[in-house]
Amino acid sequence: MYNIKKFGEVDSLRVTVLMEDYAGYESGYWGSHGIALLLDVKAGGTNKRILLDVGQSFEALMHNMELTGVEPESIDMVFLSHCHYDHTLALADVLEQMNKEIPVVGHPKVLRKNFAVDPFLKEIGAGNKNTPGKLTGLGAQLALVGEPFPLMEGVLSTGEVERTTDFEGRGIGTYNLVDGSLVPDSLVDDMSIIVNLKGKGLFVVSGCSHAGIVNILEHSKKITGIDNIYGVIGGLHLVNADDRVITKTIDGLEGVNPHLVIPGHCTGQKAQYRLREKFGDRYLPMNSGSVFVL
Numbered sequence: 001m002y003n004i005k006k007f008g009e010v011d012s013l014r015v016t017v018l019m020e021d022y023a024g025y026e027s028g029y030w031g032s033h034g035i036a037l038l039l040d041v042k043a044g045g046t047n048k049r050i051l052l053d054v055g056q057s058f059e060a061l062m063h064n065m066e067l068t069g070v071e072p073e074s075i076d077m078v079f080l081s082h083c084h085y086d087h088t089l090a091l092a093d094v095l096e097q098m099n100k101e102i103p104v105v106g107h108p109k110v111l112r113k114n115f116a117v118d119p120f121l122k123e124i125g126a127g128n129k130n131t132p133g134k135l136t137g138l139g140a141q142l143a144l145v146g147e148p149f150p151l152m153e154g155v156l157s158t159g160e161v162e163r164t165t166d167f168e169g170r171g172i173g174t175y176n177l178v179d180g181s182l183v184p185d186s187l188v189d190d191m192s193i194i195v196n197l198k199g200k201g202l203f204v205v206s207g208c209s210h211a212g213i214v215n216i217l218e219h220s221k222k223i224t225g226i227d228n229i230y231g232v233i234g235g236l237h238l239v240n241a242d243d244r245v246i247t248k249t250i251d252g253l254e255g256v257n258p259h260l261v262i263p264g265h266c267t268g269q270k271a272q273y274r275l276r277e278k279f280g281d282r283y284l285p286m287n288s289g290s291v292f293v294l
């Protein structure tokens with residue numbers, strides 16, 4: 001197992017929201033259900049571009065990348081936060097555009113079939129274009145690891161997240177296909193990226209937070225031994241949560257006391273409103289095209 005004591009730290013991080021559900025007011029960017037977050041990381045003499053998720057719409061991603069001036073081939077690594085199509089579907093097309101060998105990091109189960117049955121049965125995973133064989137053929141160097149895993153100096157995958165709270169991380173009613181049976185799924189493949197910002201603390205980048213954002217932040221503290229959470233960006237998947245769960249999540253976040261909360265994608269309007277109320281200046285909105293320099 002990787003020795004987390006070697007984790008290290010980064011000098012600077014720039015997060016560009018290449019795509020998410022919404023484009024801002026008078027924006028030329030396109031919104032598309034899903035998320036794609038570009039991390040420009042500087043650590044020592046190393047500058048790397050890591051793309052967390054690719055979204056479902058290749059056209060929207062390419063449109064937004066052109067506006068931000070990001071060339072697909074300039075990306076050094078792709079990280080898949082979990083299996084769902086709104087994070088993974090465009091992968092094969094993006095790899096084709098990158099036209100090179102590139103590490104693709106995710107959980108060992110990230111490319112499984114995942115089924116929703118409500119309101120009707122459909123497969124909501126990465127889809128038939130994104131099988132391991134096809135992705136490898138397009139240059140993906142699949143690094144499918146369920147443990148905390150180093151991406152570069154000061155940047156770590158959470159690996160599978162320990163579910164410790166009683167109000168999150170139980171799945172969203174989807175099923176896996178196992179030996180011909182539909183088996184309830186808890187989205188064990190949900191993983192986030194932890195960046196250790198020099199002099200600031202941990203900044204956590206999440207796709208949907210299906211493991212639960214409080215679980216993810218507590219897990220990040222536990223595996224790194226660093227208690228200071230500087231901030232978090234990503235989907236918090238509270239879109240269908242009731243008031244009780246939203247309240248418990250906000251209480252849990254307050255307990256972790258991040259300096260910045262930047263929720264998007266599947267967070268949902270009600271939770272967004274309450275997070276903004278609670279965190280005030282520490283809350284930042286995000287849309288397609290937003291840039292955060294940390």
Ligand SMILES: [Fe+2]
Pocket residue numbers: 082084208210
């Ligand atoms: Fe999801």
Ligand SMILES: [Fe+2]
Pocket residue numbers: 034035084086087207208235265266
């Ligand atoms: Fe999502």
